[in-house]
Amino acid sequence: MLLSDLLRGASDGPECAAIFFTRLAPIHTVMNVVPLTPCPAAAYKKNAPGEIPNCCVTHRIDDKALHRSPMPQRSKPHGLRGMIAAYRRRRLSHIDLSPGPRLQAEICGAASILHERWDETEATRIVDAHESMQGALLPILHAIQASFGYIPQQATAFLARKLNLSRAEVHGVISFYHDFRRAPAGKLVVKICRAEACQAMGGAGAAEALLKHFGSSWSGTTGDQMVAVEPVYCLSLCAVAPAALINGEPTARFDGKRLIDKVEAAR
Amino acid sequence: MTKLFVPADVAALALGANEVTDVLTRAAATRGLSIEIVRTGSRGMAWLEPLIEVETANGRVGYGPVSAGDIPGLLDAGLLTGGAHPLAIGPVDQHPWMRRQTRLTFARCGVIDPVSLDDCVAHGVFKGLDAALELGAAPTIEAVTKSGLRGRGGAGFPAGIKWKTAAEAQADQKYIVCNADEGDSGTFADRMIMEGDPMALIEGMAIAAFAIGADKGYVYSRSEYPHANATFGEALGLLLRARPLGPHALVKRKPFDIERRIGAGSYVCGEETALLESLEGKRGQVRAKPPLPAHRGLFGKPTVINNVLTLATVPWVLAHGADAYAALGHGRSRGTMPIQLAGNVKYPGLFEAPFGLTLGEIVNDIGGGTASGRPVRAVQCGGPLGAYFPPALFNTPYDYEAFAARDGLIGHGGIVVFDDTVNMAAQARFAMEFCAVESCGKCTPCRIGSVRGQEVIDRIVAGERREMNMRLLEDLCRTLKLGSLCALGGFTPYPVMSAVRHFPEDFQRAAAQTERQEALP
Numbered sequence: 001m002l003l004s005d006l007l008r009g010a011s012d013g014p015e016c017a018a019i020f021f022t023r024l025a026p027i028h029t030v031m032n033v034v035p036l037t038p039c040p041a042a043a044y045k046k047n048a049p050g051e052i053p054n055c056c057v058t059h060r061i062d063d064k065a066l067h068r069s070p071m072p073q074r075s076k077p078h079g080l081r082g083m084i085a086a087y088r089r090r091r092l093s094h095i096d097l098s099p100g101p102r103l104q105a106e107i108c109g110a111a112s113i114l115h116e117r118w119d120e121t122e123a124t125r126i127v128d129a130h131e132s133m134q135g136a137l138l139p140i141l142h143a144i145q146a147s148f149g150y151i152p153q154q155a156t157a158f159l160a161r162k163l164n165l166s167r168a169e170v171h172g173v174i175s176f177y178h179d180f181r182r183a184p185a186g187k188l189v190v191k192i193c194r195a196e197a198c199q200a201m202g203g204a205g206a207a208e209a210l211l212k213h214f215g216s217s218w219s220g221t222t223g224d225q226m227v228a229v230e231p232v233y234c235l236s237l238c239a240v241a242p243a244a245l246i247n248g249e250p251t252a253r254f255d256g257k258r259l260i261d262k263v264e265a266a267r
Numbered sequence: 268m269t270k271l272f273v274p275a276d277v278a279a280l281a282l283g284a285n286e287v288t289d290v291l292t293r294a295a296a297t298r299g300l301s302i303e304i305v306r307t308g309s310r311g312m313a314w315l316e317p318l319i320e321v322e323t324a325n326g327r328v329g330y331g332p333v334s335a336g337d338i339p340g341l342l343d344a345g346l347l348t349g350g351a352h353p354l355a356i357g358p359v360d361q362h363p364w365m366r367r368q369t370r371l372t373f374a375r376c377g378v379i380d381p382v383s384l385d386d387c388v389a390h391g392v393f394k395g396l397d398a399a400l401e402l403g404a405a406p407t408i409e410a411v412t413k414s415g416l417r418g419r420g421g422a423g424f425p426a427g428i429k430w431k432t433a434a435e436a437q438a439d440q441k442y443i444v445c446n447a448d449e450g451d452s453g454t455f456a457d458r459m460i461m462e463g464d465p466m467a468l469i470e471g472m473a474i475a476a477f478a479i480g481a482d483k484g485y486v487y488s489r490s491e492y493p494h495a496n497a498t499f500g501e502a503l504g505l506l507l508r509a510r511p512l513g514p515h516a517l518v519k520r521k522p523f524d525i526e527r528r529i530g531a532g533s534y535v536c537g538e539e540t541a542l543l544e545s546l547e548g549k550r551g552q553v554r555a556k557p558p559l560p561a562h563r564g565l566f567g568k569p570t571v572i573n574n575v576l577t578l579a580t581v582p583w584v585l586a587h588g589a590d591a592y593a594a595l596g597h598g599r600s601r602g603t604m605p606i607q608l609a610g611n612v613k614y615p616g617l618f619e620a621p622f623g624l625t626l627g628e629i630v631n632d633i634g635g636g637t638a639s640g641r642p643v644r645a646v647q648c649g650g651p652l653g654a655y656f657p658p659a660l661f662n663t664p665y666d667y668e669a670f671a672a673r674d675g676l677i678g679h680g681g682i683v684v685f686d687d688t689v690n691m692a693a694q695a696r697f698a699m700e701f702c703a704v705e706s707c708g709k710c711t712p713c714r715i716g717s718v719r720g721q722e723v724i725d726r727i728v729a730g731e732r733r734e735m736n737m738r739l740l741e742d743l744c745r746t747l748k749l750g751s752l753c754a755l756g757g758f759t760p761y762p763v764m765s766a767v768r769h770f771p772e773d774f775q776r777a778a779a780q781t782e783r784q785e786a787l788p
Contacts, residue, residue, distance in 0.1 A: 134566065137548030138531060142490075169549075176550040176707075177531030179490050191491075195452030196647055197683045199697070200610035201638070233534060233651070233701065235491050236455040238609030238683065239313030239616050240278045248493055250281035 118152040127162045137163065137173055141180055150181040186221040186228030190263055191245040195234045202255065203242030207231075209256025210263060226267060268301045269347040272320040272327065274377065276309035276462050277494040278455070283334060284317035290335040291319070294342055302347065308463015310377035311617030312364055320359055323349040329359040367633070369595065370619045371587075371603050372580045373456075376463035382501045384466075392466040395582025399474045402585070407478040408434055411581060414589035415601030420446055420537075420574030421649065421678040421754070423600075423667045426581070429571055432561035434479040436569035441481040443472050444546065444565060444572040447488040447495075448530050448537040451650025453609040453681030456617060457575035461488070461495040464579065465502035469525060471578030474585060475571055476523045484525040485565070487542050490532055500527055534651075534705035538753045539572045541707060552707045553753040574679070576605060597623030600666040600677075610647075610683035611637045627661030630684060641686035645694075645770065649678025651701050652758035654765035655691065674765065676758070691770035696724040698762035702747075702755060712747045713756025719743060720763065727774050737774075740767065 126143045130136040137159070144155055151174050160167040174180045192198075192207045211229055214222045221228040237243030240252035244259065246266045254262065273279070273288050288304055295302045312318060315331035319341075328349035330341060337354060344352040356362055370376075380386040399407040412427025433441060445468065449457035460468055472484045488496050503525060528546055530536050536545045540554035543565050564570025580602070584592045592602045600622035606629060608615050613635030630636070630646055637643055645655045654675035656663065663673055670677050685694075699720035706713045720743055727736045744760035751757040767774065 133526075135546055135548035138545065139528065142529060142531070172550050173548070177533050179531035193452075195701075196651060196694070196697070197453045197609040197681075199694075200683055200685045200689070232491055232532070233705070234450055234452045234454075236449065236458040236495075237278050237281055238453045238455055238607070238681070240281055240316065241610060241615075243281060245491075250277050250494070252278065252281035 118154045122147055123158055145180060149184050186226055188227045188247055188266055190229045191232045193235045193243050194231045197238035198242035201241040206242055206254055206256045206259045210259050213260045268303055270303050270305060270322040272305050272307050273317060274309045275306035278313055279309055279316040282316050286335040287317050287333050290338045294338050305380050308376045308381055309459060313616040314614050321347060321349055325349060326358045326360060329356040330354045368619050369603050369621055371583045372576055372605055373619045376459055381463055381465055381498055382505055384505055387466045393470055395585035396470050396473050398585040399477055404478050410589040411584060414584045414592040416580060416584060418574055419576035426573060426577050429561055430478055433569045433571045436562055438569050440568045441479055442565045442568055442570040443475045443481045443484040444570055445472055445486040445575060445578055446542055446572055447486050447575045448542060450534040450537045451679050451681050453683035454607050454650060454679045456605040456607055456680060458492055458495045459617060460575050460579045461499045465499045467579040467582055468575055471581040472525060473523055474581050479571055482523055485546055486525060486527045487530060487546055488527060489530050496529060503527060535707045535755050552709045555752055595621040597664055597666045598668055604680050607681045608634045609681060611639055611686050612684040613638050622666045624665050626656060626663045626665060637684060637686040639686045643684055644687040644689055645685045647683045649676040650681050652754055652761055653678050654761040657769040691766040691773040692728050695763045695766035696721055698759055702759040705755060710751045710756050712750035716743055716747045
């Protein structure tokens with residue numbers, strides 16, 4: 001499977017749960033982030049440069065691959081090892097590589113999602129991976145959203161059954177937290193801070209300009225389902241306000257025009 | 268080999284630190300220069316980001332703010348030897364902004380490679396833990412109490428007393444929970460620690476665990492902090508792999524493990540009991556106290572829940588002694604506070620100093636006034652639930668009690684500056700709106716009162732029965748304050764009423780404008 005295929009969403013690899021990429025990088029960093037059965041190191045060694053290893057990233061990856069020393073510049077990452085080194089170097093990922101069930105996607109901004117439809121096998125695998133965790137509903141929901149792009153309707157009854165909760169309890173949790181989407185998001189998620197520090201630096205005006213540019217509204221997607229603009233209350237970039245995350249990539253000190261340019265460039 | 272330091276702090280990344288690193292790496296390779304780039308946290312001088320530092324014979328020399336286009340010129344000017352350039356700021360430690368500070372919690376932030384164990388240990392990580400292990404559990408708690416360290420999350424509760432309560436509770440299982448759900452606007456100190464010196468936090472948690480006899484710790488962070496979470500996870504993984512230094516063996520006499528959990532965009536989960544509910548996999552709804560978390564907290568077990576800054580300060584207290592920490596400060600606020608200057612301010616960033624500076628010194632001398640160059644009109648202290656202070660109150664000393672005496676709060680140490688273009692009626696309305704969006708729904712005054720509050724402010728602004736609606740707003744705020752379990756409902760009146768009290772003209776001005784418009788045919 002080629003990287004480009006994956007990025008176009010042409011993959012049918014059942015094990016690739018979620019991928020993460022960024023266009024700000026000269027290379028696309030692609031990661032498979034849901035812990036599966038640990039794969040032997042040999043499984044990814046044979047992959048050709050730029051190709052996606054058809055296995056998951058597990059904590060078996062040795063320390064050398066995780067070493068953070070500056071990498072020689074390459075146009076393409078070489079295998080999984082190279083991709084991880086690139087990720088290390090740039091600190092771009094939203095992915096935790098620490099072992100065990102902690103290994104999960106942190107969804108901030110959208111990743112390209114491979115499971116668009118409900119898949120009970122995939123969901124079962126996610127729940128099983130969190131078996132040893134106490135009070136694991138939030139991590140499980142995060143993993144489901146990382147895998148499916150949103151929390152599919154079927155997940156409520158499924159999780160209630162699996163975790164021995166009532167459906168009302170599961171629904172209560174899903175609907176309580178702002179992060180959990182109940183419908184697929186746009187391909188590009190722009191999270192704009194609306195809190196006070198950004199207000200003080202003209203964040204509201206920039207956000208309005210962007211919404212007007214796309215003819216969109218807060219939390220809605222554009223007509224072509226491409227861009228979703230979501231409000232957040234503080235990205236902790238208050239000292240360089242106003243701030244936004246464009247598919248997880250931080251951007252700051254913008255006015256309306258610069259924000260529009262950045263989002264258009266990311267499309 | 269010349270060592271260069273470029274922050275990988277998310278604020279620097281937002282301003283292009285990765286591009287700068289890439290261009291620098293390539294340019295050095297083309298010119299045949301031998302360099303090593305270390306990615307650090309941030310020094311906290313946000314207006315200089317991305318700030319490149321070069322290791323020279325005169326110490327670390329800084330250049331900033333650097334953009335990718337500046338790199339060739341910098342290299343021509345002798346960047347690697349600390350050569351002169353318009354962007355040069357000289358030795359970073361000697362910079363006036365740095366020299367005025369007393370960096371205890373943030374001593375290593377921006378200096379070390381946060382995910383290099385060797386570098387961390389060389390800079391004194393684990394000295395505090397060693398000291399605690401030598402002292403023993405009870406004397407460790409005693410030292411924390413004696414230092415006067417108070418909860419840096421906002422409530423300012425003495426950390427030692429909280430620990431003592433949990434230590435005395437009898438249970439088969441106890442927990443340490445680190446509250447890293449830093450949702451307050453204008454604050455970023457927790458994030459900076461997680462990105463710049465995560466080991467300090469881990470060490471602080473290990474000390475707390477040793478002191479109260481816990482064997483499991485949780486760090487509850489935010490989904491809005493992907494970069495901080497990645498760095499912290501990396502640091503945690505590093506310790507785990509590097510046994511016997513790993514969390515399982517950090518406290519040699521008892522295993523201790525730390526798990527990192529990520530929230531899901533709820534502000535109220537920064538409240539300690541809501542956070543515990545969320546950790547248990549439930550809706551983040553506030554619990555009534557008592558029972559205190561120190562008696563019955565996470566999963567019903569005794570739990571110490573402390574903010575990132577509190578826990579990250581503990582190692583310093585243990586390593587340098589409680590008296591050294593208690594010697595700093597003002598009144599009953601001992602030690603230092605990492606002050607976070609944000610919003611419309613010329614020199615934004617993190618400034619750690621002992622309590623006792625006046626608000627005016629912080630905003631005007633340290634912050635340099637507004638970024639826009641217009642006069643300062645209001646500063647909001649302590650996040651979205653903190654009061655707005657007018658320049659008339661700039662003589663207030665930065666101290667928990669002094670702020671409380673003026674109907675304000677220090678909170679988590681955030682200060683957001685506004686210039687004279689701000690409309691305080693709109694800010695008051697926003698406080699109500701924020702409360703409505705983030706209310707967990709448990710307490711009626713907060714859930715419904717916040718919505719009614721927006722409507723009342725709208726009516727005041729529209730000039731509709733102003734006097735009566737003003738009284739109604741005041742009454743509503745009193746109900747919110749007295750009738751809410753947690754600070755979200757309880758403190759929303761602070762920004763609202765401070766805006767009404769200190770900036771009444773904004774409520775009238777808006778009304779007057781509307782009346783004029785209505786008078787037009």
